[in-house]
Amino acid sequence: MEDPRPTLIIHARVEISAQALEAIVENAKKIEGCDERGRYHVDTADKVGEMISRFLFEKDFESYAQNIQNFPRT
Known part of the structure; x- marks a missing residue:
């Protein structure tokens, strides 16, 4: 994936369906x-x-993450 912006590789746990996997x-x-x-x-x-x-x-x-309304409530 070519992205002109600087990126980082992170290790995160994500939940996906068995069918997707x-x-x-x-x-x-x-x-x-x-x-x-x-x-x-x-x-x-x-x-x-x-x-x-x-x-x-x-x-x-990136835009989704910048919108505070998208953050989960604890």
Whole structure:
């Protein structure tokens, strides 16, 4: 993902549906393919992070985060 703004990599816990995770794993395997032994060598955790980062960038998470009305109440 090319973003002209400076970015940081953070490690965070996120909640996603099992179906979303299954779709990411399935599609990552299709894209990467397997080796001659039928093994897949794709880091699906990295793919999850890449997909979430791309989604947040495309949906302008920066503006969403700047709006105080979007912060959860404790």
